[in-house]
Amino acid sequence: MTLMKSWVESANDPDGWFPLNNLPYGVFDDGKGPRTGAALGDKVLDLAALEEQGTVPAAGFRGGSLNAFMAAGPGSWERVRNALTRMLADGAEERDRVAGALHHQSDVTMLLPFVVSEFTDFYAGRHHASNVGTMFRGPENALPPNWLHMPIGYNGRASSVVISGTDVRRPWGQLKGPNDEVPRFAPSRRFDIELEMGAIVGQPSDGPLGVAEADANIFGYVLLNDWSARDIQAWEYQPLGPFQAKATATSISPWVVTKAALEPFRCNPPRREKELLPHLRDVGPMLHDIELEVTLEPEGGTEETIVRTNSRELYYSSAQQLAHHATSGCPMRVGDLIGTGTISGPERGSRGSLLELSWGGKEPLELAQGGARSFIEDGDRLTLRGFAQGDGYRIGFGDCTGKVLPALEDPYS
């Protein structure tokens, strides 16, 4: 596929994130209330206005979330995408009617694009699981015995999901180092990022789901940063898993890139070291070739890239994660957010967390601008970016960014 030309000129930049091929959905506010928009070049197309005009099929665009549109189902997703593609294409007759519904992205505020029903975070990146396992349990026990047989995940906290741009306050928590006699309650000193993708469930289910069915129920994808307090986690996680270490915030990018836009970028999973059980077996190319990066900008410093990797480094696809999630009969709902887990590549510069980049703090990451990082320092801004590279166009996700504020002086004052 090549660039689809639009009469919105800024959408035709081959290095831009939002060509007509993309058309991601988000929720914006220009002061007149939150509603659904689609990104195109440097513009937002007001879908609520088009719905009111009758220019696009009605799909709940006037609510403040994408949930109604997602619930409307794949037929509706396709009709709306086809209608938008037609009316925004170079030479479209509808140009005059539609032009009035375009706003500059810089004139609007982006809001959380959907009501997060529940948030689940997986651990589906093999390099990440191996790196963390090696640090915690030694190289011979790096991967837990179950890891190659199913996507391992845990339930996270939906209330803590925030839109890109939200500041994140360093949490307090119970900490106990291996040599401390008793724990203490203090601000986390090992606060970290996790570079992830998030899949959004667009259709409900109420029983086990095959992998192809699970894929069909996914509406789209966002970038996701699962902020993590490694020192809180180390003391709390046995035997029931991470809890407060992961509950401060999880940031997501404002635009939901649809599964449809990512179709040309599907790719196969890695070779399966252990044969998967039939219900989890690959039924086609379910991963995506998406270039990912993380930048760090110290307070008063400059932004520099600290990670480059690709989402094809995942071992299990989001579809496999969702299929596993439903095995027990667990009801899945519109708006469920499913994080992939940290996406790390094989080389040091492709590791998606500071824990891995600094090898648990033992090998601090040197910054090009001077200074070094073992974990996040107060005032640091961390930004995730990602795009799929097509032939003369890119499918971009928009920034997923957050700045870390100092911990509260006394959380109980």
Next chain:
Amino acid sequence: MTLMKSWVESANDPDGWFPLNNLPYGVFDDGKGPRTGAALGDKVLDLAALEEQGTVPAAGFRGGSLNAFMAAGPGSWERVRNALTRMLADGAEERDRVAGALHHQSDVTMLLPFVVSEFTDFYAGRHHASNVGTMFRGPENALPPNWLHMPIGYNGRASSVVISGTDVRRPWGQLKGPNDEVPRFAPSRRFDIELEMGAIVGQPSDGPLGVAEADANIFGYVLLNDWSARDIQAWEYQPLGPFQAKATATSISPWVVTKAALEPFRCNPPRREKELLPHLRDVGPMLHDIELEVTLEPEGGTEETIVRTNSRELYYSSAQQLAHHATSGCPMRVGDLIGTGTISGPERGSRGSLLELSWGGKEPLELAQGGARSFIEDGDRLTLRGFAQGDGYRIGFGDCTGKVLPALEDPYS
């Protein structure tokens, strides 16, 4: 406190669950749509009807959940309780106006009383944690090192919470015994109950909470059965905790017993073996003296009691659990459900799960009617009950019951 007499005669039975002292809230439907009611004797009082009449302060009783009433806050909770207590008391002037809003409980269907925002399950019973720890890791490692320093919990799955009376289908899952070379996908053979209480968050928070504040934010309590597939759990839970083992269903009792009704039954926690950090320290009697039991009724058999215990066996109160939950800044919302974890007493007959009662299947529980149980068999009905014993009255919770149906023959057909 003694029995408060009501003009609703059935509320004056000293062994009844719903005297005027109780007034728990639930959501019922008599065919005219779901709305809020209060239980009194064998009746349900239609609060939506009273709200329409202007007989009780308006508090969102016409919606199909308690969330609006909970969100209205402690002032509203108190005004409504005071108004109901006055108008239902023996000799009340309002009797004629109110009598028309009473339905027989047997004429209505009870529905899930609130929209469960998120569900968290703790592990706050010491006997349970020690029993399970002994079985899994030996007596010397029974309690994890963190256990005496903070309430350990994990995020569960809100979408799987069901109202008492809902059948529960035995789940399939990935299973691997210690001697199996590879895992298989099969129906769980070690499906179990967990006898718990659930606290319902009635006020939102957006940062750390002290224990007294946390207690103030709790609206009320239900009985909770966290159905658990022990064989799925054993294979999946390392390193991120229980996931599909706990996602099939969690049943709750239909009536939310308010914190106000339980005030006379507050009791102190056990002696603290390790001093708690200041933010988790006890600030008053935060546990409750509530008698609990579980019965088992085999298909075609008779109901018999298999567990008797008391909620004062908990080590951490729901207020302490909620305070810990908020330490990281985790936003808590109206409708969050917080399970205590299994409540076991020190003796065999007081253990709140079959895993403990049968010591992992090694000592099957003999039934009085003949037969034995290591874990739940298809067709078994399990019922939790609980009440606080006052002077001439009881504060009861209503049944929390569910029957286990056989696993699907082929979950992917």
